[in-house]
Amino acid sequence: MHLTSPEALKRLKSQLVRQRKENKSVITVCAGTGCVACGCAAVSAAFREALKENHLEEKVEIKTTGCHGFCERGPLVVMRPEGIFYQRVKPADAKQIVEKTIKQGKVIEKLLYRDPQTKQLLTYEKDIPFYNKQERLIFGMNGHMDPTSIQDYITLGGYQALGRVLVSVHPDEVIEEVKKSGLRGRGGGGFSTGRKWASCRQAEGEPKYIICNADEGDPGAFMDRSLLEGNPHAVVEGMIIGAYAIGSHDGYVYVRNEYPLAVKNLNIALAAAREYGLLGADILGSGFSFDITVSRGGGAFVCGESTALMASLEGKIGEPRAKYIHTVECGLWEKPSTLNNVETWANVPTIIEKGADWYRKIGTENSKGTKVFALTGKVNNTGLVEVPMGIPLREIIFDIGGGILDGRAFKAVQTGGPSGGCLPESALNLPVDFDTLTEAGSMMGSGGLIVMDDRTCMVDVAKYFIHFLLEESCGKCVPCREGLRQLHEMLEEISRGEGGVGTLDGIERLCSVMEQGSLCALGRSAPNPVMSTLRYFRDEYLAHLEAHRCPAGVCKALINYSVIEENCTGCVVCKRACPAEAITGEKNQVHKINSEICTRCGICLAVCKFDAILVE
């Protein structure tokens, strides 16, 4: 099908909507990478089988969708139109769901979600606290469509914004609208998207390039992956609108190599968009042409940085350059280029469709709209959550996230990835927006929220990030390359309980040099994880340095493993598991750990079912 005008697109949509109405019940099975990892493919297959057995293939549709966000509970199955929510569904459950829920309209209790707080069983998706506190502007479509079906996207109103823009809105007006919406880049920096577009439109030089940053290097963040996997057309539509506004005919998507499903679904989406006349030459008969090439990254964190990414697209090694001249003027192949993050692009169709005034109502004074966060770490409900800007961290972690795993104590939440910082309990009431997080010594970053409990050592976390950055630094400039090496060594020392309080002064001085002297934002923001933990958790550093203790029980040189005699049942599980053979004791008798031989690997703690291992 090749659509040659926005009217044709509208007609197609009405036709699809009509078809859908008279349509049947739908079993939606989440097939994001998370649920794939729990074996959702077998679940879909089992449904197909069960429908066939009951001769219901014609009446009931199976839709494999992108990520719904509640990855902790996968594989997820939602029965529509009722919205019945089944979690942790196994292939063996499919038969029962078809026979009970579909044929008799009965709900299967054992597959329902139990609210950990009220202990109530919840039947419907909309009643689950994880979902009902969210505002799913960008992410909401994921659960309702098959990402490989362009018709699903069109049915839900997709590409209508593009159609309208192409025939009736001047590029300058598009840019004005985006500026007015207050949209800020979701990739980390939070730069005004409209202003970026305007500079690029005005810049001298042809051709101009549009680039989507899907490198998602922040470990612990996966919203870009889920968007590309679950709703690739929204990103594509955003890019086409941006291209029209800026006057570009060539687009690129730079995707992480670790995201094969995202690449696959994106390529399917691009091929479909071309077939429907929404991408390529003369889009919807408007005379405007634009196409997109997918480029797989090489697996380097620094390639998420704009100039390094562009070098990588050119086939070079991903080293950043100094940005005296901005990439909007001199970017890819030294031409004016606009780089935006996946989520930024996905916001564009919504803004155009609903208008800047509508969009501005969501969020805070200087941060508009919603933000998707990847909630992970020691929290009960891990997954992707989309919330309006300005919501307090506490609500995300405790209301949506359901609090800390195993009822332990909250210690810190890490935001902003390796360029961000760790925020303590006292910061939990801060509204989440770009400026507040920066003021608190962290940053929004791409939206990773990693929750840490009292068993997480802040010195270890700082060391972890510095080690990460040390490996990922491209090595071009000295402050970053050598600074990270020294920083890592000093943190190693602290984690062994060596060095004096002077070490902390040394760290602070070095951090300030790196902040000022590094070439790109990788080095300039590298001190954040260290400085933020020093700011909020200085006592913990001092405990390592002065008392030679690791209060969280993590730093191997400072801890000892022992058996809690009252709890030990003498089950010999730990004794068998200990690789160092440091555990002695007969069956049914209290065991003992020989701390001379013990390597502090932690396996006994991991395998003990009786909480009988003490680490201090």
Place this chain on the structure above:
Amino acid sequence: MTLPRAPLQQILTKYPPKESSLIMVLQDVQDAYRHLPLELLVEVAKALEVPKAKVIAVATFYKAFSLEPKGEVEIRVCRGTACHVRGGLLIMDEFKRLLGIEEGETTSDGKYTLEAVNCVGTCAMAPVVVVNDTYYGSMTVNKLNRILRATKSSKTADAAREETE
């Protein structure tokens, strides 16, 4: 040892012969040959008209590339932040111990390669391990043993998963 050239030739016809194709060509070569053999890099350089030194620079800069052949079973342990705070280190240490190799190495029989990756994007199920193309979430030491056992008898991914559940 001379390597078959047909896959390389086929890869080279897929992309325009210019520098910007370099990374994509190398990725396909890596997939087809499980590593980047030096002799093929020379040919890639010629075909794309890029200096050899540049090809080597790119091949050694990016983590996706390896100049050494990878094992038949590629074990990638996530050491992203979410996995780190949920005990990913212990999983890595245990793989190292059981396979008798360090991060980035391949066992001498060419069976296993052990690698660390910075987040595979399934952080909600941390700690995560990817074995060839199969993801395993909520890893434990016990599950790890079962995975190794399953890969030893070269079972399919689904069978291996059934066994580890």
